[in-house]
Amino acid sequence: MTAQLNARGDVAVVVPAAGAGLRLGPGGPKALRLLDGEPLLVHTVRRLAAAPSVRMIVIAAPPADVEAVHSLLSPVAPVTVVAGGAERQESVAAALAVVPDEVAIVLVHDAARCLTPPSVVERVAAAVRAGADAVIPVLPVVDTIKEVAPDDTVLGTVDRSVLRAVQTPQGFRASVLRAAHAAAADAHTDDAGAVEKLGIPVHCVPGSDLALKITRPIDLALATHLLTLPDPDA
């Protein structure tokens, strides 16, 4: 049975946490790497559990660490832990499979975006509740973007005013996310990408600088500093 956090919430959050973290360098699975003495996943789940809309949290953990992740998170919040897959997409599918059918809204949230404030979770959930089938938090692109040929010659400058950097949590009507995953023939880097392929509109809401993805060592250093700052959205 799937563990419940808050019976009055209407949202299940699926958390892909099974990645190796190769770009972060050696040190074990990224979700279990330490930030201020606690695993990234603990920071992630603590913030999810503080969002009033969240009824349940399902983690896709590295297969060898399912029991350890359950023990680690039990003092933080009631969670269900399943074995993740070789790709993010497979991890999301494995966690989605244990979300009960009666939950109408599902958010997919990277464990690696461990400082995402509850306010972003609520913003995404509210937009789905208001009628959107798929919702993504985004930020404007701050650098000039060039299209570049394999020989490093610049082909042109992209109009960045129409570009957005995409974060998680991404929110979906549960039936739409299930249909998108069932239909996904190709690999997709985010879940909204699979929904786009079905021709279903995806709606953008403001993201947060705090929702950065811990990818490279510099991100971990930045997150250590950000931990000391108040949530600007709070």
Ligand SMILES: Nc1ccn([C@@H]2O[C@H](COP(=O)(O)OP(=O)(O)OP(=O)(O)O)[C@@H](O)[C@H]2O)c(=O)n1
């Ligand atoms: N097989 C995988 C791969 C990734 N993820 C999760 O998907 C999220 C986003 O992935 P990313 O940040 O790219 O993590 P890694 O795949 O671990 O990073 P890298 O490519 O550097 O190994 C992370 O929370 C990661 O744990 C997952 O659950 N299962």
Ligand SMILES: C[C@](O)(CO)[C@H](O)COP(=O)(O)O
């Ligand atoms: C889903 C995602 O966080 C959106 O920005 C991102 O695509 C996941 O990371 P990856 O490096 O693309 O696997």
